[in-house]
Amino acid sequence: MSTGNLKENETDSVRQLLIPKNYEAELTEKPEANGDGASAGKVAAIEPINKSNSRKKLEELKDQLQIALELEHSTIPPYLCALYSIKQGSNLMATEIIKSVVLEEMLHMIMVANLLNAIGGNPQIGEKEVDKKNKFIPAYPTTLPGNVDPTLVVGLEPFSKHSIKTFWKIEHPVGNFQLPQNMDTGDVVYKSIGEFYKALVYNLTELELLAQADGDTIFKGKKEKQVTSQHYYGSGGKLFTVENLEDALNVIEEIVGQGEGTLGSIFSDPFQEGNENYLIFGTDVEDFAHYFRFKEVYYGHFYSTTDSAHRKSRNKGLPTGEKFDVDWDAVYNMKPNIKMKDVEKGTPLHDKMYDFNKTYSALLDNINDACNGKPEVLQEGIVLMYQLKYKAVELMNIPIGEGYMAGPSFEYIKG
Template structure:
């Protein structure tokens, strides 16, 4: 669900009635689309589709296909795929004259996936400096619980970035994390249809409200925690040059769909996953001359031509949060996207990042709900959510936590200047030098990750050392007054070494 951030206040709470109404409207709209939507085969191969039909078909099939595969409903997916791709393409057009085979042979998925996956890396990267800035701004010895929550999320965002690099390497596209164009510039909007800015700020209700907006779930309802006070907290293949302009499967159109229809990070990964499956279907057709009828046929080969030796594997990752997945086939992409979405907005309509029943020690909350605990200064577990809950045990995701208190001292943070730049320190030689050294350390951290995703996995060992150095250097900056009201802070700008 899209969260609107107005004047840096925490997103408005909505009632259960409003949430159910939103869900009902969405369900009704989807039902209409399901009846009238073009088939998946037509979406891919019919050159007579209008752009409106293409957009509606994309909305329907991206949601249907993604829900099935990312929720491990393989049997249902096989039925869907067979029903959508069971007929021969020749029923849509005469292959002798339509140029379908030529179109399939000519399609180049690599620059499209490179752009879309690199954007996913930018999204993950864009969250890391703001989270680290808020964390480092908390004065030592204060806000222990809040610090632990922010630190855990920042570490998991680093994991997400590395796993997206695994996906890129799996489809034989070199990921990049350390070039100037891969650096986020603050303040910025995430590359989706959002109405808030992300920036570098001190720990405050403002910054935590922004983090809540970043991690907003796609669904308006979530399973309420159990009440227990004992718990501890195509167009692609035109028939002639005359209709070539109807080729909607272009990077501009695919990104345009995202900018118009995607409002959360989870939704971005849903659409991105659908695009990956589309190119895998096309690759299967090019290789076999027929359309895939099952997940088993679609899983391996095709676009997955990358070198497995470049994969970062669990035993090579030194982060403490989340589970890292290597990617060598479509099943690996599913595991990665499930992990990223679950950690961000919750898994299986719950507030947890995975099903807690799978683990003896339980599971952590998803990022969105962890940040809401800090903002509202209470934990979720142990709270009473019966006033917010419907007959199915569902409550609005915006429901505030009502468990035991989570003490927060909002004043125990350095008064850092918002979105500082090195140019702000030009008049202070010592402060400027400190800012440069911080940015060099951050560049070295990214260089280590870049080297690792290029096949030198041992370089990840250096990341721990750089993370410790970053905190020390950031605190050194935040301790120094910049003007009468603000202190200095880290800038996270690209710098040459």
């Protein structure tokens, strides 16, 4: 079996994590209070967490975890559009790779919800549960929620080199950064998803240590609201429940590890020939981080066991292993970012788009119910997931002129 191949129904595979051994110490270290804390954009005034503002900061933390939910979800519709647009029988490995990433992103959503529930929050999944100013489903094309790399625009597009390159940019690690202490993501711009989560870890840790100093804890949520592995119907790694700070750090480590696989050393540390820290594509690793998986699809090669992840290595961080087929033309040419408002009401096409969105909304509502005290209903989402695929492919077989086909718009329909 070639390096990087996925096993069917893998539920707890060995993970490719480039996170250093001192991960928790590094993440909880107090950030520098200077203008280097974020990339381009305004950096808010730093307000240290203390006893006088800890209650307010806990509420801000809940808001930030809600944004994390929206951030994780925002990647799923683009990934699904690329996946559904691949014609049946073609691009088999690319299909498996993208599918595995989608399952892990859904897993991330549920683990973030577990974390939010653990500190007494209430996850809001689906536009039905939030006000008009804070829609859960973004209007594509969009920037990522939480001010994560606002230079990156993500849309609903078919499988292509452009879409795959956008996906690896979503998962891109960033090195050599300092984080602001402030929790208000409305004022702080984060260079990457990993940087966003690093700020979360710092704030979680500071608030919990402050509570523990008084013999208390911030982890007071109802345990029955936790979604466990027995409830989750997908594969894609280990599902963590959260009862304490250690569990919370494990959740974030898993999310960052599955996405970026690294905190950025492959882009910031000088390369040293023979440094085994970057020889991470071993035969015992069945599932690489998303960033590297998308690069495999883009270049049509698996990573070899001798490949280095470092961009300044001989292979420049690119996969040079066994080749697999990628046919960029075996795709339904879905019109990017199509909306229901673009289609005349009462037409068969509008009805089919409405039907797809109704199903997707039902899936979000199902996940919302599961993450708000009814974890057992999550199993019901399996049928909805299968329906989504068939409804999307049906849309992508409808020509709409100018060489384009229709496609899903991922808009919320209230039940």
